[in-house]
Amino acid sequence: MAVHFLLLLFAVFIVAADEEPFIGVNIGTDLSDMPHPTQVVALLKSQQIRHIRLYNADLAMLTALSKSGIQVVISVPNDELLSIGQSNSTATKWVHNNVLAYYPSTNITAICVGSEVLTTLPNAAKLLVNALNYIHSALVALKLDRQIKVSTPLPSTVILDSFPPSQAFFNSSLNQVIIPILEFLQSTNSYLMLNIYPYYDYMESNGAIPLDYALFKPLPPKKESIDSNTLLHYSNVFDAVVDAAYFAMSYLNYTNIPLVVTETGWPSKGSSNEPDATPDNANTYNSNLIKHVLNRTGTPKHPGISVSTYIYELYNEDTKPGILSEKNWGLFESNGIPVYVLQLTGSGAVLANDTSNETFCIAKDGADPKMLQAGIDWACGPGKVDCSPLLQGETCYEPDNVVAHANYAFDTYYHMMGKSTESCDFNEMAIISTSDPSHGSCIFAGRLGRNGTFSNVTAPSLNSSDSNSFACNLLRCELRIRSLLIVIGLLIWGVILP
Secondary structure (H helix, E strand, O other), X not given: OHHHHHHHHHHHHHHHHHOOOOEEEEEOOXXXXXXXXXXHHHHHHHOOOOEEEEOOOOHHHHHHOOOOOOEEEEEEOHHHHHHHHHOHHHHHHHHHHHHHOOOOOOEEEEEEEOOOHHHHOHHHHHHHHHHHHHHHHHHHHOOOOOOOEXXXXXXXXXXXXXXXXXXXXXXXXXHHHHHHHHHHHHHOOOOEEEEOOHHHHHHXXXXXXXXXXXXXXXXXXXXOEEOOOOOOEEXXXXXXXXXXXXXXXXXXXXXXXXXXEEEEOOOOOOOOOOOOOOHHHHHHHHHHHHHHHHOOOEOOOOEOOOOOEEEOOOEOOOOOOOOHHHHOOOOEOOOOOEOOOOOOEOOOOOOOOOOOOOXXXXXXXXXXXXXXXXXXXXXXXXXXXXXXXXXXXXXXXXXXXXXXXXXHHHHHHHHHOOOOHHHOOOOOOEEEEOOOOOEOOEOOHHHHHHHOOOOOOOOOOOOHHHHHHHHOOHHHHHHHHHHHHHHHHHHHHHHHOO
Protein backbone atom coordinates (compact mmCIF):
# COMPACT_ATOMS: atom_id res chain seq x y z
CA MET A 1 0.00 0.00 0.00
CA ALA A 2 2.79 2.43 0.92
CA VAL A 3 4.60 1.72 -2.37
CA HIS A 4 1.46 2.40 -4.40
CA PHE A 5 0.90 5.64 -2.51
CA LEU A 6 4.48 6.71 -3.16
CA LEU A 7 4.09 6.04 -6.88
CA LEU A 8 0.89 8.07 -6.90
CA LEU A 9 2.60 10.87 -5.02
CA PHE A 10 5.46 10.87 -7.52
CA ALA A 11 3.00 10.96 -10.43
CA VAL A 12 1.20 13.94 -8.89
CA PHE A 13 4.58 15.62 -8.36
CA ILE A 14 5.47 15.21 -12.04
CA VAL A 15 2.05 16.40 -13.25
CA ALA A 16 2.24 19.49 -11.05
CA ALA A 17 5.63 20.35 -12.53
CA ASP A 18 4.20 20.12 -16.07
CA GLU A 19 1.17 22.31 -15.37
CA GLU A 20 3.06 25.57 -15.12
CA PRO A 21 1.63 28.38 -17.26
CA PHE A 22 3.33 28.84 -20.60
CA ILE A 23 3.72 31.27 -23.46
CA GLY A 24 3.24 29.82 -26.92
CA VAL A 25 3.28 31.27 -30.42
CA ASN A 26 0.92 31.01 -33.39
CA ILE A 27 2.49 30.27 -36.77
CA GLY A 28 0.72 31.70 -39.80
CA THR A 29 1.87 30.98 -43.35
CA ASP A 30 0.71 33.97 -45.44
CA LEU A 31 4.28 34.91 -46.33
CA SER A 32 5.73 35.50 -49.78
CA ASP A 33 8.94 33.79 -48.59
CA MET A 34 7.77 31.26 -46.00
CA PRO A 35 10.81 29.65 -44.31
CA HIS A 36 11.30 25.92 -44.74
CA PRO A 37 9.78 23.93 -41.85
CA THR A 38 13.23 22.92 -40.63
CA GLN A 39 14.17 26.61 -40.44
CA VAL A 40 10.99 27.34 -38.51
CA VAL A 41 11.81 24.60 -36.00
CA ALA A 42 15.39 25.86 -35.69
CA LEU A 43 14.07 29.33 -34.83
CA LEU A 44 11.66 27.87 -32.28
CA LYS A 45 14.50 25.98 -30.64
CA SER A 46 16.80 29.00 -30.59
CA GLN A 47 14.07 30.96 -28.83
CA GLN A 48 13.27 28.01 -26.56
CA ILE A 49 9.61 28.14 -27.59
CA ARG A 50 8.02 24.91 -26.39
CA HIS A 51 4.39 25.56 -27.38
CA ILE A 52 3.06 26.42 -30.83
CA ARG A 53 -0.28 26.54 -32.59
CA LEU A 54 -0.67 25.73 -36.30
CA TYR A 55 -3.66 26.85 -38.32
CA ASN A 56 -3.72 23.52 -40.15
CA ALA A 57 -2.04 20.13 -39.93
CA ASP A 58 0.71 20.65 -42.49
CA LEU A 59 2.60 17.45 -43.30
CA ALA A 60 6.00 19.11 -43.67
CA MET A 61 5.70 21.08 -40.42
CA LEU A 62 4.52 18.08 -38.42
CA THR A 63 7.39 16.03 -39.83
CA ALA A 64 9.95 18.72 -39.02
CA LEU A 65 8.60 18.95 -35.46
CA SER A 66 9.16 15.23 -34.89
CA LYS A 67 11.28 14.53 -31.79
CA SER A 68 11.69 18.26 -31.14
CA GLY A 69 9.86 18.12 -27.80
CA ILE A 70 7.77 21.12 -28.86
CA GLN A 71 4.12 20.81 -27.86
CA VAL A 72 1.92 21.34 -30.91
CA VAL A 73 -1.69 22.42 -31.30
CA ILE A 74 -3.02 21.56 -34.76
CA SER A 75 -6.21 22.81 -36.39
CA VAL A 76 -9.10 21.67 -38.52
CA PRO A 77 -9.27 24.57 -41.02
CA ASN A 78 -12.62 26.28 -41.35
CA ASP A 79 -12.94 25.12 -44.95
CA GLU A 80 -12.88 21.49 -43.78
CA LEU A 81 -15.35 22.00 -40.96
CA LEU A 82 -18.52 21.32 -42.95
CA SER A 83 -17.42 17.91 -44.20
CA ILE A 84 -16.18 16.83 -40.75
CA GLY A 85 -19.27 18.14 -38.98
CA GLN A 86 -21.47 16.11 -41.33
CA SER A 87 -19.59 12.82 -41.21
CA ASN A 88 -18.17 10.80 -38.33
CA SER A 89 -16.12 8.75 -40.80
CA THR A 90 -14.60 11.90 -42.32
CA ALA A 91 -13.58 13.05 -38.86
CA THR A 92 -12.05 9.64 -38.14
CA LYS A 93 -10.09 9.78 -41.38
CA TRP A 94 -8.86 13.29 -40.56
CA VAL A 95 -7.58 12.15 -37.16
CA HIS A 96 -5.84 9.13 -38.68
CA ASN A 97 -4.18 11.24 -41.39
CA ASN A 98 -3.23 14.24 -39.28
CA VAL A 99 -2.73 12.90 -35.77
CA LEU A 100 -2.01 9.18 -35.74
CA ALA A 101 0.43 9.50 -38.64
CA TYR A 102 2.71 11.75 -36.52
CA TYR A 103 1.91 11.12 -32.85
CA PRO A 104 3.72 10.60 -30.48
CA SER A 105 6.95 11.49 -32.28
CA THR A 106 5.40 14.88 -32.91
CA ASN A 107 4.01 15.99 -29.57
CA ILE A 108 0.44 16.94 -30.53
CA THR A 109 -1.40 18.12 -27.42
CA ALA A 110 -4.62 19.66 -28.73
CA ILE A 111 -6.82 20.10 -31.79
CA CYS A 112 -8.55 23.37 -32.62
CA VAL A 113 -11.74 22.56 -34.50
CA GLY A 114 -12.10 25.63 -36.71
CA SER A 115 -11.31 29.15 -35.59
CA GLU A 116 -13.82 31.83 -34.58
CA VAL A 117 -16.49 29.83 -36.40
CA LEU A 118 -19.42 31.51 -34.67
CA THR A 119 -18.55 34.90 -36.17
CA THR A 120 -16.71 34.03 -39.39
CA LEU A 121 -18.86 31.07 -40.53
CA PRO A 122 -22.22 31.49 -38.77
CA ASN A 123 -23.88 29.05 -41.21
CA ALA A 124 -21.51 26.33 -39.99
CA ALA A 125 -22.16 27.01 -36.31
CA LYS A 126 -24.73 24.22 -35.99
CA LEU A 127 -22.19 21.69 -37.28
CA LEU A 128 -19.41 22.87 -34.94
CA VAL A 129 -20.58 20.81 -31.97
CA ASN A 130 -20.90 17.74 -34.22
CA ALA A 131 -17.35 18.29 -35.44
CA LEU A 132 -16.05 18.58 -31.86
CA ASN A 133 -17.76 15.34 -30.86
CA TYR A 134 -16.68 13.44 -33.98
CA ILE A 135 -13.02 14.45 -33.61
CA HIS A 136 -13.09 13.55 -29.91
CA SER A 137 -14.75 10.19 -30.62
CA ALA A 138 -11.98 9.36 -33.08
CA LEU A 139 -9.39 10.11 -30.39
CA VAL A 140 -11.29 7.97 -27.88
CA ALA A 141 -11.22 5.04 -30.32
CA LEU A 142 -7.44 5.45 -30.55
CA LYS A 143 -7.14 5.88 -26.75
CA LEU A 144 -5.62 9.34 -27.28
CA ASP A 145 -8.40 11.43 -25.74
CA ARG A 146 -6.51 11.94 -22.47
CA GLN A 147 -3.35 13.07 -24.24
CA ILE A 148 -4.97 15.31 -26.85
CA LYS A 149 -7.65 17.86 -25.97
CA VAL A 150 -10.29 19.11 -28.40
CA SER A 151 -11.72 22.63 -28.37
CA THR A 152 -12.54 25.56 -30.66
CA PRO A 153 -11.16 29.11 -30.42
CA LEU A 154 -13.86 31.71 -29.78
CA PRO A 155 -13.48 35.46 -30.34
CA SER A 156 -13.88 37.56 -27.22
CA THR A 157 -16.65 39.44 -29.06
CA VAL A 158 -19.08 36.60 -28.24
CA ILE A 159 -18.93 37.94 -24.66
CA LEU A 160 -21.14 41.00 -24.20
CA ASP A 161 -20.75 43.76 -21.60
CA SER A 162 -17.25 42.61 -20.70
CA PHE A 163 -16.88 45.46 -18.21
CA PRO A 164 -17.57 45.22 -15.42
CA PRO A 165 -16.51 41.58 -15.81
CA SER A 166 -18.97 40.39 -13.18
CA GLN A 167 -21.86 41.40 -15.48
CA ALA A 168 -20.49 39.77 -18.63
CA PHE A 169 -22.53 37.17 -20.50
CA PHE A 170 -22.37 35.27 -23.77
CA ASN A 171 -24.39 36.64 -26.67
CA SER A 172 -27.71 34.92 -26.00
CA SER A 173 -28.40 34.49 -29.72
CA LEU A 174 -25.48 32.02 -29.72
CA ASN A 175 -26.56 30.06 -26.64
CA GLN A 176 -27.88 27.16 -28.72
CA VAL A 177 -24.25 26.58 -29.75
CA ILE A 178 -22.33 28.05 -26.78
CA ILE A 179 -24.05 25.85 -24.18
CA PRO A 180 -23.37 22.55 -26.03
CA ILE A 181 -19.75 23.67 -26.53
CA LEU A 182 -19.34 24.32 -22.79
CA GLU A 183 -21.02 21.01 -22.01
CA PHE A 184 -18.57 19.27 -24.35
CA LEU A 185 -15.56 21.01 -22.79
CA GLN A 186 -16.68 20.11 -19.27
CA SER A 187 -17.44 16.46 -20.08
CA THR A 188 -14.11 15.95 -21.87
CA ASN A 189 -11.98 17.87 -19.33
CA SER A 190 -10.93 20.28 -22.04
CA TYR A 191 -10.55 24.06 -21.88
CA LEU A 192 -12.20 27.11 -23.37
CA MET A 193 -10.05 28.63 -26.11
CA LEU A 194 -10.43 32.40 -26.37
CA ASN A 195 -8.87 34.99 -28.70
CA ILE A 196 -8.29 38.32 -26.92
CA TYR A 197 -7.19 41.47 -28.76
CA PRO A 198 -6.86 44.53 -26.49
CA TYR A 199 -5.56 46.42 -29.55
CA TYR A 200 -8.98 46.25 -31.22
CA ASP A 201 -10.78 46.94 -27.93
CA TYR A 202 -8.66 50.07 -27.59
CA MET A 203 -9.12 51.15 -31.22
CA GLU A 204 -12.90 50.71 -31.10
CA SER A 205 -13.41 52.36 -27.71
CA ASN A 206 -13.28 55.96 -29.03
CA GLY A 207 -10.95 56.95 -26.22
CA ALA A 208 -12.83 55.20 -23.43
CA ILE A 209 -9.95 52.74 -22.97
CA PRO A 210 -6.60 54.44 -22.18
CA LEU A 211 -3.61 53.19 -24.16
CA ASP A 212 -1.66 52.31 -20.99
CA TYR A 213 -4.59 50.17 -19.81
CA ALA A 214 -4.49 48.23 -23.08
CA LEU A 215 -0.70 47.82 -23.04
CA PHE A 216 -0.35 46.26 -19.55
CA LYS A 217 1.55 49.33 -18.36
CA PRO A 218 1.63 49.74 -14.55
CA LEU A 219 -1.16 52.02 -13.37
CA PRO A 220 -1.56 53.87 -10.07
CA PRO A 221 -4.54 52.54 -8.06
CA LYS A 222 -6.62 55.65 -8.79
CA LYS A 223 -6.43 54.91 -12.53
CA GLU A 224 -7.41 51.25 -12.25
CA SER A 225 -10.90 50.22 -13.29
CA ILE A 226 -13.07 48.91 -10.48
CA ASP A 227 -15.82 46.34 -10.86
CA SER A 228 -18.58 47.92 -8.78
CA ASN A 229 -20.13 44.51 -8.00
CA THR A 230 -17.02 42.72 -6.79
CA LEU A 231 -14.81 45.74 -5.96
CA LEU A 232 -12.00 44.00 -7.86
CA HIS A 233 -9.43 46.35 -9.40
CA TYR A 234 -8.39 45.88 -13.04
CA SER A 235 -5.18 47.37 -14.42
CA ASN A 236 -5.36 45.98 -17.96
CA VAL A 237 -7.82 44.94 -20.66
CA PHE A 238 -6.47 41.38 -20.92
CA ASP A 239 -7.37 40.46 -17.32
CA ALA A 240 -10.77 42.10 -17.61
CA VAL A 241 -11.67 40.01 -20.67
CA VAL A 242 -10.34 36.80 -19.11
CA ASP A 243 -12.43 37.36 -16.00
CA ALA A 244 -15.42 38.33 -18.14
CA ALA A 245 -15.16 34.89 -19.76
CA TYR A 246 -15.08 33.21 -16.35
CA PHE A 247 -18.13 35.17 -15.20
CA ALA A 248 -19.98 34.49 -18.47
CA MET A 249 -19.40 30.75 -18.04
CA SER A 250 -20.51 30.85 -14.42
CA TYR A 251 -23.68 32.69 -15.49
CA LEU A 252 -24.52 29.53 -17.45
CA ASN A 253 -23.50 27.36 -14.44
CA TYR A 254 -20.12 26.24 -15.81
CA THR A 255 -17.54 27.04 -13.15
CA ASN A 256 -14.80 24.45 -13.60
CA ILE A 257 -13.73 24.89 -17.23
CA PRO A 258 -10.17 26.26 -17.50
CA LEU A 259 -9.25 28.85 -20.08
CA VAL A 260 -6.41 29.18 -22.60
CA VAL A 261 -5.85 32.31 -24.67
CA THR A 262 -5.19 31.06 -28.20
CA GLU A 263 -4.44 34.46 -29.74
CA THR A 264 -3.33 37.85 -28.48
CA GLY A 265 -0.75 40.40 -29.50
CA TRP A 266 -0.20 43.90 -30.87
CA PRO A 267 0.73 45.05 -34.41
CA SER A 268 4.05 46.82 -34.97
CA LYS A 269 2.93 48.76 -38.05
CA GLY A 270 -0.34 50.20 -39.30
CA SER A 271 -1.85 52.62 -41.73
CA SER A 272 -2.21 56.36 -41.10
CA ASN A 273 -5.38 55.85 -39.06
CA GLU A 274 -3.61 53.35 -36.76
CA PRO A 275 -1.02 55.57 -35.04
CA ASP A 276 -0.62 53.20 -32.09
CA ALA A 277 0.45 50.22 -34.19
CA THR A 278 4.16 50.77 -33.52
CA PRO A 279 7.18 48.60 -32.65
CA ASP A 280 7.40 50.24 -29.22
CA ASN A 281 3.78 49.48 -28.36
CA ALA A 282 4.01 45.93 -29.74
CA ASN A 283 7.15 45.42 -27.69
CA THR A 284 5.51 46.84 -24.57
CA TYR A 285 2.38 44.72 -24.91
CA ASN A 286 4.07 41.41 -25.65
CA SER A 287 6.87 41.91 -23.12
CA ASN A 288 4.39 42.77 -20.37
CA LEU A 289 2.12 39.90 -21.41
CA ILE A 290 4.94 37.35 -21.16
CA LYS A 291 5.97 38.58 -17.72
CA HIS A 292 2.33 38.66 -16.59
CA VAL A 293 1.75 35.04 -17.58
CA LEU A 294 5.05 33.52 -16.49
CA ASN A 295 5.14 35.40 -13.18
CA ARG A 296 1.83 33.70 -12.25
CA THR A 297 0.20 37.05 -11.60
CA GLY A 298 -3.22 35.67 -12.44
CA THR A 299 -6.32 37.85 -12.70
CA PRO A 300 -8.25 39.77 -10.01
CA LYS A 301 -10.87 36.98 -9.96
CA HIS A 302 -8.23 34.22 -9.88
CA PRO A 303 -5.01 35.69 -8.43
CA GLY A 304 -1.97 33.48 -8.79
CA ILE A 305 -3.60 31.37 -11.52
CA SER A 306 -2.10 32.37 -14.85
CA VAL A 307 -3.78 31.67 -18.17
CA SER A 308 -1.45 30.03 -20.67
CA THR A 309 -1.33 32.19 -23.79
CA TYR A 310 -0.29 31.98 -27.45
CA ILE A 311 1.11 35.17 -28.97
CA TYR A 312 -0.10 36.14 -32.40
CA GLU A 313 2.30 35.54 -34.12
CA LEU A 314 5.75 34.20 -35.02
CA TYR A 315 6.22 35.89 -38.43
CA ASN A 316 4.92 39.01 -40.11
CA GLU A 317 2.57 37.80 -42.87
CA ASP A 318 3.17 40.13 -45.82
CA THR A 319 0.63 38.42 -48.14
CA LYS A 320 -2.22 38.38 -45.64
CA PRO A 321 -5.25 40.29 -46.96
CA GLY A 322 -6.61 43.32 -45.15
CA ILE A 323 -5.26 46.58 -43.79
CA LEU A 324 -1.56 47.16 -43.15
CA SER A 325 -1.68 46.20 -39.49
CA GLU A 326 -3.03 42.74 -40.41
CA LYS A 327 0.35 41.96 -41.96
CA ASN A 328 2.44 43.13 -39.02
CA TRP A 329 1.70 41.17 -35.86
CA GLY A 330 4.87 39.04 -36.05
CA LEU A 331 7.80 38.84 -33.68
CA PHE A 332 10.12 38.01 -36.59
CA GLU A 333 10.52 38.73 -40.28
CA SER A 334 10.60 35.72 -42.61
CA ASN A 335 14.43 35.73 -42.51
CA GLY A 336 14.39 35.22 -38.74
CA ILE A 337 15.40 38.78 -37.85
CA PRO A 338 13.40 40.17 -34.91
CA VAL A 339 10.92 42.91 -35.72
CA TYR A 340 11.86 44.27 -32.29
CA VAL A 341 13.79 42.86 -29.35
CA LEU A 342 11.45 42.05 -26.47
CA GLN A 343 12.19 43.89 -23.24
CA LEU A 344 12.09 40.87 -21.00
CA THR A 345 13.13 40.33 -17.43
CA GLY A 346 11.95 37.25 -15.63
CA SER A 347 10.97 35.09 -18.62
CA GLY A 348 14.04 32.89 -18.52
CA ALA A 349 15.25 32.23 -22.05
CA VAL A 350 11.75 31.90 -23.49
CA LEU A 351 11.34 34.32 -26.40
CA ALA A 352 14.43 36.32 -25.56
CA ASN A 353 14.21 36.98 -29.26
CA ASP A 354 17.54 38.61 -29.97
CA THR A 355 18.98 36.30 -32.62
CA SER A 356 22.35 38.02 -32.31
CA ASN A 357 22.73 36.14 -29.01
CA GLU A 358 22.66 39.37 -27.00
CA THR A 359 21.33 38.06 -23.71
CA PHE A 360 22.42 38.84 -20.18
CA CYS A 361 22.18 37.28 -16.73
CA ILE A 362 21.21 39.87 -14.15
CA ALA A 363 19.88 40.10 -10.61
CA LYS A 364 16.12 39.74 -10.19
CA ASP A 365 14.14 42.81 -9.22
CA GLY A 366 13.68 42.86 -5.46
CA ALA A 367 16.26 40.12 -4.84
CA ASP A 368 17.52 39.77 -1.26
CA PRO A 369 20.80 41.78 -1.01
CA LYS A 370 22.33 39.15 1.28
CA MET A 371 21.56 36.41 -1.24
CA LEU A 372 23.00 38.55 -4.04
CA GLN A 373 26.20 39.08 -2.05
CA ALA A 374 26.43 35.33 -1.48
CA GLY A 375 26.08 34.85 -5.24
CA ILE A 376 28.84 37.38 -5.91
CA ASP A 377 31.13 35.65 -3.40
CA TRP A 378 30.49 32.28 -5.07
CA ALA A 379 30.93 33.57 -8.65
CA CYS A 380 34.15 35.41 -7.78
CA GLY A 381 35.43 32.42 -5.78
CA PRO A 382 34.50 28.84 -6.69
CA GLY A 383 32.84 30.10 -9.91
CA LYS A 384 36.24 31.39 -11.10
CA VAL A 385 34.90 34.68 -12.48
CA ASP A 386 37.52 37.41 -12.90
CA CYS A 387 35.94 40.06 -10.67
CA SER A 388 38.89 42.48 -10.77
CA PRO A 389 36.77 45.06 -12.70
CA LEU A 390 34.64 45.33 -9.54
CA LEU A 391 37.57 46.55 -7.41
CA GLN A 392 37.64 50.19 -6.31
CA GLY A 393 38.87 52.42 -9.12
CA GLU A 394 38.25 49.81 -11.82
CA THR A 395 35.78 50.03 -14.71
CA CYS A 396 32.80 48.31 -13.05
CA TYR A 397 33.22 49.47 -9.45
CA GLU A 398 30.65 52.24 -9.87
CA PRO A 399 27.85 52.19 -8.97
CA ASP A 400 29.08 50.65 -5.74
CA ASN A 401 26.05 48.57 -4.81
CA VAL A 402 25.29 44.89 -4.55
CA VAL A 403 22.85 44.79 -7.48
CA ALA A 404 25.28 46.34 -9.98
CA HIS A 405 28.12 44.09 -8.82
CA ALA A 406 25.88 41.02 -8.92
CA ASN A 407 24.88 41.87 -12.49
CA TYR A 408 28.52 41.86 -13.56
CA ALA A 409 29.48 38.69 -11.68
CA PHE A 410 26.37 36.75 -12.72
CA ASP A 411 26.57 37.77 -16.37
CA THR A 412 30.26 36.94 -16.65
CA TYR A 413 29.69 33.47 -15.18
CA TYR A 414 26.67 32.95 -17.45
CA HIS A 415 28.79 33.60 -20.55
CA MET A 416 31.69 31.51 -19.23
CA MET A 417 29.23 28.60 -19.02
CA GLY A 418 28.00 29.01 -22.60
CA LYS A 419 24.79 30.85 -21.66
CA SER A 420 23.06 27.74 -20.42
CA THR A 421 19.82 28.30 -18.55
CA GLU A 422 21.20 26.50 -15.48
CA SER A 423 24.12 28.92 -15.18
CA CYS A 424 21.81 31.89 -14.58
CA ASP A 425 20.11 30.92 -11.36
CA PHE A 426 22.14 31.74 -8.23
CA ASN A 427 19.52 30.32 -5.88
CA GLU A 428 16.77 31.88 -8.01
CA MET A 429 18.20 35.36 -7.52
CA ALA A 430 19.07 35.83 -11.23
CA ILE A 431 17.21 35.96 -14.53
CA ILE A 432 18.07 35.96 -18.25
CA SER A 433 17.27 39.29 -19.90
CA THR A 434 17.67 41.06 -23.24
CA SER A 435 18.21 44.39 -21.45
CA ASP A 436 21.89 45.35 -21.60
CA PRO A 437 23.16 46.34 -18.11
CA SER A 438 26.43 47.76 -19.51
CA HIS A 439 27.16 51.32 -18.45
CA GLY A 440 29.95 53.76 -19.25
CA SER A 441 33.20 51.86 -19.71
CA CYS A 442 31.78 48.80 -17.91
CA ILE A 443 30.93 46.58 -20.88
CA PHE A 444 29.18 43.28 -20.20
CA ALA A 445 29.91 39.97 -21.89
CA GLY A 446 26.61 39.90 -23.77
CA ARG A 447 27.48 43.07 -25.66
CA LEU A 448 30.99 41.83 -26.37
CA GLY A 449 29.44 38.72 -27.92
CA ARG A 450 28.19 40.81 -30.84
CA ASN A 451 31.75 41.58 -31.84
CA GLY A 452 32.90 38.01 -31.62
CA THR A 453 34.80 38.34 -28.35
CA PHE A 454 32.70 35.53 -26.95
CA SER A 455 31.88 32.61 -29.21
CA ASN A 456 28.24 32.04 -30.12
CA VAL A 457 26.70 29.06 -28.39
CA THR A 458 23.91 26.97 -29.87
CA ALA A 459 20.71 27.13 -27.85
CA PRO A 460 20.00 24.03 -25.77
CA SER A 461 18.31 21.32 -27.76
CA LEU A 462 14.72 20.47 -27.00
CA ASN A 463 15.46 16.80 -27.57
CA SER A 464 15.65 14.15 -24.86
CA SER A 465 17.15 15.13 -21.55
CA ASP A 466 18.15 18.62 -22.69
CA SER A 467 14.49 19.63 -22.57
CA ASN A 468 14.59 19.27 -18.80
CA SER A 469 16.36 22.62 -18.62
CA PHE A 470 13.01 24.23 -19.43
CA ALA A 471 11.28 22.66 -16.45
CA CYS A 472 13.89 23.26 -13.81
CA ASN A 473 17.53 24.17 -13.47
CA LEU A 474 19.92 21.99 -11.55
CA LEU A 475 19.45 23.69 -8.20
CA ARG A 476 15.67 23.72 -8.45
CA CYS A 477 15.58 20.07 -9.52
CA GLU A 478 17.79 19.20 -6.56
CA LEU A 479 15.41 20.98 -4.19
CA ARG A 480 12.42 19.13 -5.71
CA ILE A 481 14.19 15.80 -5.31
CA ARG A 482 15.12 16.62 -1.71
CA SER A 483 11.50 17.51 -0.94
CA LEU A 484 10.29 14.28 -2.47
CA LEU A 485 12.85 12.24 -0.52
CA ILE A 486 11.77 13.90 2.71
CA VAL A 487 8.14 12.96 2.03
CA ILE A 488 9.15 9.41 1.13
CA GLY A 489 11.22 9.18 4.32
CA LEU A 490 8.33 10.34 6.45
CA LEU A 491 6.01 7.83 4.81
CA ILE A 492 8.47 4.98 5.29
CA TRP A 493 8.97 6.06 8.91
CA GLY A 494 5.21 5.90 9.38
CA VAL A 495 5.04 2.42 7.86
CA ILE A 496 7.96 1.01 9.88
CA LEU A 497 7.06 2.74 13.13
CA PRO A 498 3.23 2.91 13.27
